[in-house]
Amino acid sequence: MRPVLSLFCALIACSLALVSPLHAQEPPNVEEVVLADPEEHLLGDLGRGKLEEEGVRIEAFALHDFWANVAGGLSRGGGVMGNMNLILSLDTAKMGWWEDGAFVFWGIGVYGRRSSEVVGDFQYTSSIDAPDSVELYEAYYEHSFMSGSIDVLAGIHDFSLEFAILDYAYTLINSSFVTPPTITQYPLSFYPTTGLGTRASLTLTDELYGLIGVYDGEPANSNDYREATWSISKGEGIYSIAEIGWKEDEDEKPYTKVALGGWFNSGRFTDATGQERTGNYGTYLLAERQVWQEATGSKEGLGMFLQVSQARNDRNTCPWYYGTGFSYTGLIRGREEDVAAIGVADAFFSSNFKDHYDTDDASERVFELNYRIPVLSSTTVTPDVQYVMNPYANPDTGDALIFYLRTEVAL
Numbered sequence: 001m002r003p004v005l006s007l008f009c010a011l012i013a014c015s016l017a018l019v020s021p022l023h024a025q026e027p028p029n030v031e032e033v034v035l036a037d038p039e040e041h042l043l044g045d046l047g048r049g050k051l052e053e054e055g056v057r058i059e060a061f062a063l064h065d066f067w068a069n070v071a072g073g074l075s076r077g078g079g080v081m082g083n084m085n086l087i088l089s090l091d092t093a094k095m096g097w098w099e100d101g102a103f104v105f106w107g108i109g110v111y112g113r114r115s116s117e118v119v120g121d122f123q124y125t126s127s128i129d130a131p132d133s134v135e136l137y138e139a140y141y142e143h144s145f146m147s148g149s150i151d152v153l154a155g156i157h158d159f160s161l162e163f164a165i166l167d168y169a170y171t172l173i174n175s176s177f178v179t180p181p182t183i184t185q186y187p188l189s190f191y192p193t194t195g196l197g198t199r200a201s202l203t204l205t206d207e208l209y210g211l212i213g214v215y216d217g218e219p220a221n222s223n224d225y226r227e228a229t230w231s232i233s234k235g236e237g238i239y240s241i242a243e244i245g246w247k248e249d250e251d252e253k254p255y256t257k258v259a260l261g262g263w264f265n266s267g268r269f270t271d272a273t274g275q276e277r278t279g280n281y282g283t284y285l286l287a288e289r290q291v292w293q294e295a296t297g298s299k300e301g302l303g304m305f306l307q308v309s310q311a312r313n314d315r316n317t318c319p320w321y322y323g324t325g326f327s328y329t330g331l332i333r334g335r336e337e338d339v340a341a342i343g344v345a346d347a348f349f350s351s352n353f354k355d356h357y358d359t360d361d362a363s364e365r366v367f368e369l370n371y372r373i374p375v376l377s378s379t380t381v382t383p384d385v386q387y388v389m390n391p392y393a394n395p396d397t398g399d400a401l402i403f404y405l406r407t408e409v410a411l
Helices: 002-018 030-034 048-053 351-357
Strands: 056-073 077-091 101-112 133-145 150-157 195-203 208-216 224-228 238-248 256-270 276-293 301-311 320-329 339-348 363-376 379-389 398-410
Touching: 048 056
Parallel strands: none
Antiparallel strands: 056 077, 056 398, 077 101, 101 133, 133 150, 150 195, 195 208, 208 238, 238 256, 256 276, 276 301, 301 320, 320 339, 339 363, 363 379, 379 398
């Protein structure tokens, strides 16, 4: 074990030595990679600047996870997972059509050896872990009203890119920190197979916002998540989700966000014990705050977050989830854009699930530690380590220790 830990520490040290502070990049999510300026692409402008002046924007980016499970799990081993993304957006105002509108088309290709098949975990240690596929990930029209205070989109859309999001949790790569696992237990409209839906975003005051979404209740075949079913029927039902939140993001005050959300699915589905069910629902509470600033108004400093979510105990594998952690931006002097993060994700199993599979393990708990480094204006790397306790409550599966190196590149 010591050689592995030494290798991981050396990897972090080498990454820090190779990095130069060429670009100030905010801590992360996929959308920030997508919206890179032309000079911030690895391949340069390639004529994209002129196209954008005419209202046509073309973006390509790649995410890869290099991983190795060195202890426990179903087996030991390693591999590479990745996804390639190509996005075309059309600004209706710049194209001379009409004001305040945009069309977005997003294709995605997913490939590689999945770490979940080696670890055997419920929560997925990687947020890009999915079966190999090529998908039309998103295709929608978006329109703003009342000077942007109301924004509505309709089409094929991933609700998890907008609902239940925490900025201070997003640098962690375990999927639970991206979206609480109580929400994503069944094939709904999220990565990588999405479905038809509509979402409205409301700016109620300077701090208060609301989100409302209505989606196809079964956008993918429950036996094969790679098979999209772009149709809406009574049996599939409707998935609806809503969130109301308070967010303070002024220059002179620490960033703060509190949000409460709930969801309901009216369709039929088969639960983890093989029982046919109709109707499902859950709620979630999110909170985060910058608890210490290096200077007034600075993004550098310590932030913390909390996730609490629940779903019906009688028809879900995971009826309760708790997540918490810390994120520090600019921990090392001269590395103001680096982000160090630590988190704990605890997914509890239902009594029905434990009785059916004859297990006494109450939960799967994951500890994660990582350090996100902007290497170039187009590229970030994130060394990451996770320890998974009681993977999927399987008594034959030992606690797993898995190492990652994530790369994000705007092409």
